[in-house]
Amino acid sequence: MLGLNKKDTSLLIIVALLTLLAPFILNPFPEGSAMAQFNAGYPDLMQRFVIFGIFAIGFNILFGLTGYLSFGHAAFLGVGSYSAVWMFKLLSYNVIPAIALSVVVAGLFSLLIGFVSLRRSGIYFSILTLAFAQMSFALAYSVLSNPKFNLTNGETGLQVYADDPQILQGANAPDLPHLFGLPMRATYTMDVGAWSFDFNAGYYLCAVIMMVVFYLAIRIFRSPFGMMLRAVKSNQQRMNYTGLNSKPYTLAAFVISGMYAGLAGGLMAAMDPLAGAERMQWTASGEVVLMTILGGTGTLIGPVLGAGFIKYFENIFSKINDNVLHSWFAFLPDGLEDAVVFLIHPFIGKGWHLTLGILFMLVVIYLPGGLVEGGQRLLNWFKRKKTGADDAPSGKTEPAE
Amino acid sequence: MTNKSVTRRGVLKSGAVAGTGLALPTIFTASSAAAFTNEPTGSSVVLGFNVPQTGPYAEEGNDELLAQQLAVEHLNGEGDGGCLNTFSSKALQGNGILGKKVEFVTGDTQTKSDAARASAKSMIEKDGAIMINGGSSSGVAVAVQGLCQEAGVIFMAGLTHANDTTGKDKKANGFRHFFNAYMSGAALAPVLAAEMGNERRAYHLTADYNWGWTQEESIVASTEALGWETVNTVKTPLASTDFSSYIAPVLNSGADVLVLNHYGGNMVNSLTNAIQFGLLDKVANGKDFKIVVPLYSELMAAGAGENIKGVLGSMNWNWQLQDEGTKAFVKSFGEKYGKPPSNSAQTCYAQTLLYADAVERAGTFNPCGVVEALEDFEFDGLGNGPTWYRGADHQCFKDVLVVRGNENPTNEYDTLEIVEITPRAQVEYDPEHPMFAGGELGKCNPGA
Numbered sequence: 001m002l003g004l005n006k007k008d009t010s011l012l013i014i015v016a017l018l019t020l021l022a023p024f025i026l027n028p029f030p031e032g033s034a035m036a037q038f039n040a041g042y043p044d045l046m047q048r049f050v051i052f053g054i055f056a057i058g059f060n061i062l063f064g065l066t067g068y069l070s071f072g073h074a075a076f077l078g079v080g081s082y083s084a085v086w087m088f089k090l091l092s093y094n095v096i097p098a099i100a101l102s103v104v105v106a107g108l109f110s111l112l113i114g115f116v117s118l119r120r121s122g123i124y125f126s127i128l129t130l131a132f133a134q135m136s137f138a139l140a141y142s143v144l145s146n147p148k149f150n151l152t153n154g155e156t157g158l159q160v161y162a163d164d165p166q167i168l169q170g171a172n173a174p175d176l177p178h179l180f181g182l183p184m185r186a187t188y189t190m191d192v193g194a195w196s197f198d199f200n201a202g203y204y205l206c207a208v209i210m211m212v213v214f215y216l217a218i219r220i221f222r223s224p225f226g227m228m229l230r231a232v233k234s235n236q237q238r239m240n241y242t243g244l245n246s247k248p249y250t251l252a253a254f255v256i257s258g259m260y261a262g263l264a265g266g267l268m269a270a271m272d273p274l275a276g277a278e279r280m281q282w283t284a285s286g287e288v289v290l291m292t293i294l295g296g297t298g299t300l301i302g303p304v305l306g307a308g309f310i311k312y313f314e315n316i317f318s319k320i321n322d323n324v325l326h327s328w329f330a331f332l333p334d335g336l337e338d339a340v341v342f343l344i345h346p347f348i349g350k351g352w353h354l355t356l357g358i359l360f361m362l363v364v365i366y367l368p369g370g371l372v373e374g375g376q377r378l379l380n381w382f383k384r385k386k387t388g389a390d391d392a393p394s395g396k397t398e399p400a401e
Numbered sequence: 402m403t404n405k406s407v408t409r410r411g412v413l414k415s416g417a418v419a420g421t422g423l424a425l426p427t428i429f430t431a432s433s434a435a436a437f438t439n440e441p442t443g444s445s446v447v448l449g450f451n452v453p454q455t456g457p458y459a460e461e462g463n464d465e466l467l468a469q470q471l472a473v474e475h476l477n478g479e480g481d482g483g484c485l486n487t488f489s490s491k492a493l494q495g496n497g498i499l500g501k502k503v504e505f506v507t508g509d510t511q512t513k514s515d516a517a518r519a520s521a522k523s524m525i526e527k528d529g530a531i532m533i534n535g536g537s538s539s540g541v542a543v544a545v546q547g548l549c550q551e552a553g554v555i556f557m558a559g560l561t562h563a564n565d566t567t568g569k570d571k572k573a574n575g576f577r578h579f580f581n582a583y584m585s586g587a588a589l590a591p592v593l594a595a596e597m598g599n600e601r602r603a604y605h606l607t608a609d610y611n612w613g614w615t616q617e618e619s620i621v622a623s624t625e626a627l628g629w630e631t632v633n634t635v636k637t638p639l640a641s642t643d644f645s646s647y648i649a650p651v652l653n654s655g656a657d658v659l660v661l662n663h664y665g666g667n668m669v670n671s672l673t674n675a676i677q678f679g680l681l682d683k684v685a686n687g688k689d690f691k692i693v694v695p696l697y698s699e700l701m702a703a704g705a706g707e708n709i710k711g712v713l714g715s716m717n718w719n720w721q722l723q724d725e726g727t728k729a730f731v732k733s734f735g736e737k738y739g740k741p742p743s744n745s746a747q748t749c750y751a752q753t754l755l756y757a758d759a760v761e762r763a764g765t766f767n768p769c770g771v772v773e774a775l776e777d778f779e780f781d782g783l784g785n786g787p788t789w790y791r792g793a794d795h796q797c798f799k800d801v802l803v804v805r806g807n808e809n810p811t812n813e814y815d816t817l818e819i820v821e822i823t824p825r826a827q828v829e830y831d832p833e834h835p836m837f838a839g840g841e842l843g844k845c846n847p848g849a
Contacts, residue, residue: 039527042523042526042527043522043526044519044522044523044526044527045523045527048519138638141609141610141639142609142610142636142638142639145610145611147614153611154540154610154611155514155538155539155540155610155611155612155639156514156539156540156543156544156565156570156611157514157540157543157544159544159547159570161569161840161841162841162843163839163841176551185551185552187526198526272518272522272548274514274518274544274547274548276513276514276515276540276544278513278514278515278516279515314516314519315519315520315523318454318508318509318520319506319507319508319520319523321507323505349454349507349509350454350455350459350463350509352509353455
């Protein structure tokens with residue numbers, strides 16, 4: 001289907017199902033129950049899952065295929081966001097021109113940076129991209145936000161003001177990002193018994209875009225172009241000696257992944273019309289590297305899983321505080337309750353970085369292939385068990401990869 | 402690996418879902434039954450406390466969180482009631498807000514606009530928070546204020562000192578109790594004139610972002626009005642940790658006052674560098690060299706240690722004040738946590754009570770009702786003396802403290818002494834003042 005082989009088609013279908021049914025999948029616990037704390041099915045987080053998924057898929061095209069480790073991808077994300085907000089300021093709140101411009105601008109910007117950075121490889125390349133990204137951050141944070149020439153609005157973040165031109169903004173158009181009149185914020189809440197599920201317009205826009213770019217990524221992975229990129233990763237020198245100029249390939253990969261990042265940035269601005277300079281900081285660049293490695297470098301689905309994993313921790317674990325813990329362990333005797341809370345305390349709330357760090361170490365040490373390898377091992381284990389126990393059904397739908 | 406039947410079913414399912422997906426937009430347009438965003442329907446109401454728990458302002462944030470928890474306790478009638486006993490408005494009964502028990506959720510802003518908005522959004526969308534309080538940086542405050550305006554909930558700003566929060570970035574759903582850079586300048590100027598005379602040459606080091614600029618602008622304007630001369634203004638990158646290279650030129654510039662428009666860790670480092678260079682022992686233009694830090698906080702003073710002695714600055718509030726409101730607050734905070742509260746803690750505590758009181762007086766949680774109740778509200782008894790919430794820009798007007806690093810501290814919390822309590826009239830300004838002009842409050846947004 002769509003020029004994909006059977007395995008890839010089923011992978012695409014699984015991703016489509018996961019994203020479209022996310023409001024159900026991410027809200028497994030009834031509202032009001034103690035476990036509701038772990039529900040992730042609210043619009044903002046779901047949007048983040050897919051947006052950072054897009055960012056990580058794009059990053060993986062560069063890092064997973066060519067092995068070039070860029071430490072500056074957040075710069076493209078930031079540039080995308082700024083372009084999108086400028087479109088809101090100048091044209092209208094319709095998200096289409098904003099997203100389109102963000103991809104174009106990020107593409108041009110990555111062409112410039114890629115052209116310079118790709119003169120070197122390995123660690124030098126990483127340092128160059130890092131330097132460019134930090135430079136962009138500094139520019140956005142202070143240089144380009146002085147009162148005479150205010151392009152980024154500095155620390156406060158670029159936002160839309162009531163006195164902006166917005167020349168195409170219709171009289172009746174909503175006063176917030178919308179898709180031809182459908183506000184991105186619009187949410188339909190479905191109550192089923194004790195459960196409630198949120199269907200958000202912005203999320204579905206992001207989800208559809210993610211499926212499209214995921215499909216594109218599969219095609220790139222399976223194309224002759226993708227094969228060339230893999231050749232760069234396995235031995236670039238040998239490739240050069242055979243007379244092939246690898247630079248156009250790496251530059252193309254760099255620009256494509258920069259455009260993915262720009263798209264993610266544009267979508268972020270479309271969901272929430274404010275662009276802050278922190279988006280371009282080196283920590284943000286490092287985050288996407290973590291996402292990709294955590295999920296599984298060079299695999300198709302891995303980066304998306306990694307993005308979801310990190311965003312889940314950032315948003316869910318950071319919100320568990322001592323009060324919540326006390327309510328969970330209220331059934332224990334007083335002294336014991338305090339002891340348990342005391343033990344768990346460093347790992348929740350502001351300690352979410354610690355929990356994430358430990359899990360990241362465990363994954364890198366025991367599952368070098370990331371979460372995808374974990375999935376595969378689990379699958380193999382089930383298979384072995386199945387063959388051992390003759391015809392006992394495993395009762396599990398098997399993921400394709 | 403996957404068998405055919407699964408794939409076919411998958412295709413059918415995805416087709417069905419895609420169909421629903423296409424039909425969904427028509428459902429979205431139908432408005433829900435609630436009159437405003439997160440209307441509390443049960444027996445409790447949720448407040449969102451969004452403070453920096455990690456990052457450069459984490460200490461301030463954690464102190465704010467303690468104060469917010471204390472406020473919730475007092476609202477629910479637990480503890481000794483704190484400022485509820487001294488507050489001039491008697492609408493709050495200690496039985497929650499409008500009879501609903503107050504619950505709260507917390508989040509980490511990481512001192513980043515993006516993370517702060519994400520965490521505020523999750524409070525609004527997931528936990529049903531009806532009000533967001535907190536923030537310890539002006540960038541974050543402005544970002545979250547914008548979000549609350551769009552989402553239709555009330556934002557009660559915590560520590561934010563830039564003029565922009567209630568200047569060009571003001572919003573109808575946002576309120577600020579903390580003072581601002583203009584007020585710092587207006588309060589400091591007379592004290593500076595009295596202590597240092599009218600013929601001084603000032604050199605500014607300024608953190609290179611919005612807050613730094615508005616503060617520099619305010620201080621330059623008010624000191625030049627005194628007759629001071631501004632020798633130079635130098636912007637320093639926010640991420641700097643070593644300011645030696647910025648301090649050295651000060652010595653040869655002909656300046657005799659150094660103004661540090663820095664906050665948090667920046668200020669601790671730049672002040673320490675300045676002391677190491679022996680600036681305070683120098684004599685320039687026949688006068689003793691002086692250092693001024695326009696925005697002070699207890700936590701910064703503790704960080705700078707010995708170096709802070711004798712250095713002048715301004716504050717929103719200090720625990721050593723002797724009015725009834727301050728005494729009540731410091732007593733219940735001290736009994737619960739074993740230390741005096743910082744001025745960022747006090748502003749968050751006051752904001753939480755002010756919100757609850759406004760809801761009680763309005764008789765509804767509807768943000769538009771709350772905005773009406775808070776606008777031009779006059780009150781007393783929360784520690785800052787008689788205070789006015791101006792309706793034109795949602796900024797509080799109250800006395801401002803001028804403080805000095807204590808020469809002979811008697812204990813570890815006694816780092817600052819109050820030099821003067823500048824009366825409110827002296828720090829008031831017109832809402833259309835050039836430093837604040839350009840924004841619009843807009844209309845209150847109840848969401849839904």
